[in-house]
Amino acid sequence: MKARLLFAALIIGAMLPGVTGAIDLGSLFNTLKTVKQAVKPADLQQEEAIGQAAAATLLGAAKPIDNAALQRYVNEVGLWVALQSDRPNLPWHFAVVDSDDIDAFAAPGGYVFITRGLLLHMHSEAELAGVLGHEINHVVMKHHLKELQRAARIDLLGQAAQYELQQNGHNTELFNKVAGATRNLYSKGLDKDDEYEADRMGVVLAARAGYDPYGLLAVLQTLESIDPKSGRVQLLLATHPSPASRIAALSAEMQGRMDKYGNQVEGTQRFANEMRQFVAAAKK
Amino acid sequence: MKRGLMLTGLLILVLGGVHAAATSNAQTVANVNLNDGPYSDAHTVAAVPPNTGVTILERRGGWYRVRLASGKDGWIPMTSLRFGSTNSAGSSWNASDFNLFESGRAGGSGTTATTGVRGLNTGDIANARPDPQAVNELDGWTATPNQARQFAKQLSLRAQKIPYLPDAGGK
Numbered sequence: 001m002k003a004r005l006l007f008a009a010l011i012i013g014a015m016l017p018g019v020t021g022a023i024d025l026g027s028l029f030n031t032l033k034t035v036k037q038a039v040k041p042a043d044l045q046q047e048e049a050i051g052q053a054a055a056a057t058l059l060g061a062a063k064p065i066d067n068a069a070l071q072r073y074v075n076e077v078g079l080w081v082a083l084q085s086d087r088p089n090l091p092w093h094f095a096v097v098d099s100d101d102i103d104a105f106a107a108p109g110g111y112v113f114i115t116r117g118l119l120l121h122m123h124s125e126a127e128l129a130g131v132l133g134h135e136i137n138h139v140v141m142k143h144h145l146k147e148l149q150r151a152a153r154i155d156l157l158g159q160a161a162q163y164e165l166q167q168n169g170h171n172t173e174l175f176n177k178v179a180g181a182t183r184n185l186y187s188k189g190l191d192k193d194d195e196y197e198a199d200r201m202g203v204v205l206a207a208r209a210g211y212d213p214y215g216l217l218a219v220l221q222t223l224e225s226i227d228p229k230s231g232r233v234q235l236l237l238a239t240h241p242s243p244a245s246r247i248a249a250l251s252a253e254m255q256g257r258m259d260k261y262g263n264q265v266e267g268t269q270r271f272a273n274e275m276r277q278f279v280a281a282a283k284k
Numbered sequence: 285m286k287r288g289l290m291l292t293g294l295l296i297l298v299l300g301g302v303h304a305a306a307t308s309n310a311q312t313v314a315n316v317n318l319n320d321g322p323y324s325d326a327h328t329v330a331a332v333p334p335n336t337g338v339t340i341l342e343r344r345g346g347w348y349r350v351r352l353a354s355g356k357d358g359w360i361p362m363t364s365l366r367f368g369s370t371n372s373a374g375s376s377w378n379a380s381d382f383n384l385f386e387s388g389r390a391g392g393s394g395t396t397a398t399t400g401v402r403g404l405n406t407g408d409i410a411n412a413r414p415d416p417q418a419v420n421e422l423d424g425w426t427a428t429p430n431q432a433r434q435f436a437k438q439l440s441l442r443a444q445k446i447p448y449l450p451d452a453g454g455k
Contacts, residue, residue: 056418063415063418072427079427080435083443088429093422099403100403179414182412187406187407200449207446208446209443212345214345235406235409244366253450253451
C-alpha cells in the first residue's frame, strides 16, 4: 500500500514538468526504474519479514539466554551503537544466545545475536561495541538480505507473499524457503569482502558512539589466540576470513586515522559488573 | 539442567582464564620499540626483537603495556603482537583482572568440566529448526532510543561524526 502510494506520487511528480514543457519520456522511464529499484528489493517490510524468518532459524540453533538484565544490557549497548549507523530507525533487536562456542550473527531487519562464549571472552564494553558494530553493519549494508533474496528467489516478492511471510505462517512455502536459505548461508558464510567491510565500518561505529575503537581489534586478537582444535571457533572460522588476515586488513585501514580516538571510553568496569552479575545468576 | 549446562560452560571459562592469565601469551612479530607511554613519540625504554615472548598487562587504545622476561615493562603497538595459540579454549588473558569468576567452585580439573558444553557448529546451523516464538520474545528486551541515550550518558559516551575508513585492499 505504502509502496503503491509512493509510486503514484513519483509518477505524478515526474509528469509535472511535462505540463509546462514537453513530456520527457526518457526521464520518466528513468524515474520509474529508480522507483522500482528503491521500492522492490529493499522494501523495509519485506526485509523485516525475511529477517524474522532468518532470525527464527538462527534462534532454532541457539536459544536466547533467559536473563533479562543481561539481554537488556546488550540491547542498550547495541542500540546506542546502531543509532550512530546509517539505519538508526530499524527495529533493532540484540540477544545473547546459549552457546559456549564463539560467534556472532546478524539477520536482516535489525537482528544481532552474540554467543555467551564470545561475550565472556571480552574484557570491556568497547570490545562488545566493536563486535556489535561489525554485525550492525552487515544489516546496514544488507549483506545477508541480498544473499537470502537471491537464494530464495524472492527478489520479486509481491505484497501478497510478504503478507504470507509475516502472518506467522511458519510452515508456509515462503517461510520455509527463507529458512532453507538461512541454513545454507549461515553455515557457509558471506563473501569475505563483506566481512572486511563490516570490520572497518564496525570500528567507526564504536568510535562514533564514544568508545575506544580498538576494541574490535582486541577481540580479533583474542580469537587468534584460541586453538582451532578446541572446536570453539569451528563455525566462526568456517564462515569468516582468518583472524590474522582481518587483523592485518583492519590495522592497515585504521593506521593514522583512529589514533586520536584511542583514549575514548573502554567501559571496563560497567562491563565487568554486568558479567559478574550474569555469572552469579547462572550459579544460582 | 539448563543451568547446570551453563554453569559447566562458565567454569570452563574460569579455568581457562586463570590459566591463560598466568602465562606469557603473545609474541612480537617485528622489531619494535618498548616505550614508556602509549604514544609513538614516547621515550624508548628498549628495542625488542621479533619473536620475543611478552606478558600482557593492559591495553590502552592501540597500545599494550607488556612485561618482558627481564621484568622490564613498557608500551608497544597492539598490532606488533601476535597471540599464539594458547591451547586454551577458555577466557582470554585478563579475565581474571575483573575477578569475574570467583574460583570457589572451580577446584576441579578442566576435564571434569568439559561435559555439557553447548556447542554451535556448522552442522547445528545447517539443521536448525526455526523457532518463531523465540523471535517474538526478543521484543521484551529491546531498548528505546531514549533509554540508549541515558545509558550512554552514564559512561559519558558522546556521539560524534567520524567518516568511514577506506578499503585498504590487498587481502
